[in-house]
Amino acid sequence: MHPISPVKGTRDFFPEQQARRRWLAEKIRAASQAFGYHEYEAPYLERLDLYAARSGEELVREQSFVFQDRGGDWIVLRPELTPSLARMVAMRKSTLALPLRWWAYGPFWRYEKPQKGRSREFWQWNIDLLGIDSPWADAELVAIAAHFFRSVGLGPDRIQISVNDRRLVERQMDSLSIPKDLRPEVLHWIDRRESSHGSQRPEALVGAGLTSRQAEGVRGLLDQRDAWRNSEELAAFFDGISAMGASDYVVYSPSIVRGLDYYTGTVFEARDTTGGLRAILGGGRYDDLVGDVGGERLPGVGFAMGDVVLSLILEETGAFPDLAPAPTQVLVLSFPEVSDAHSVQLAGELRAAGLRAEWYPAQDRVPKQLKYADRNRIPIAALLGPQEVEGGQVTLKDLRGGTQVTIPRAEAAATALAWLAGPATSS
């Protein structure tokens, strides 16, 4: 039907949707800055080798947009930010003052099969605290997430942040005498057990090489809701969460392990408590990441949140405000008897006074021009017809209330500003 369609997995943002995206970006900025984080940004294009360091080249090639540039180098449209962050920090480590609190919100690309809550082009909030080992650093990141959810109107009844600690999980595996080489498989089993609907039975673990007693032990771990008390780190973490006022959002969950290999301590994810427990953000502590790209070891903790699932939830809950304010404050109408130059000059005078002004770029009938202003929620119309030009005047009409005045042209901007500053005038 359409000769040109958008690239699969991308989204168009018409003005109304873009306004929502701006609103969301502003909430993200506000939450980040409220905790003293600095905004940064990395290139959208990175060398393939950057990801090969830990993801495996094959994985990146299959699930990222990869191409060869004209010089033959393999380039990736960045699928995530953390390796870029690690690279930037490794480059400047000696001059950067720790701790580092950095955040970014920008586009990412993954070559996936698009479906609900997943697209090939998305925006992602990344926020990290580098250089601090303390569990309170982990707590701060989770508290930022809670702060953000609160700020967009998503309460703890709707959002829950589940936390676990890889170090605790490792000790639990130790106590079950589970061999190191089987642990990735076990973690994967745990991860899938609660996140997907497919019922993962302990027998699958036996199939993977565990004894039935070990498999039963792993299953039993998932019921120990108080196991965090056995973890010094998690106990301190929850003290921090409490002090930061985020306890209502946060819960210990033995089944959260996260897929990423680079997490070394806490792992956490925020989920929608309705709608199938969709994951909204995920993060954790990674103490070796910077070292992985060739820098010195640097402890860090952070999380990433995509805009796709979150936007779905915000739409469901009606959290997006009904915005779309008019960019234009004054519309200068056109008249056949008056040259466009006059209209454009008047618009320029209004802009010089600090107003946002546009001129109607065609000589349509006045009712149509006013209708245009009305539909675009432009509050004030300026009429510069032959009568006004002759008398050096301008007619201003307040479309919100209907008040209309004809005044000397020099007073037009001041009058419009006064109207906009006060409540809508009425006649």
Place this chain on the structure above:
RNA sequence: GUGCCCAUGGUGUAACGGCAGCACGGCACACUGUGGAUGUGCCAGUACGGGUUCGAAACCCGUUGGGCACCCCA
């Protein structure tokens, strides 16, 4: 990679195998320098290619596109 569902004006939706309607939108007029409302008129559609049939938007096959679930999720 596997499976299921869908495809009708610009948008959203109707139509037992028998005249493709409705709503929104856009345009025009009522109203030639005063908007939102109302009324009237107009604009504009069965994704593509085959097949079955007297007759296909509908049924069958294929293609393309889209959605959803699984897999994966750095």
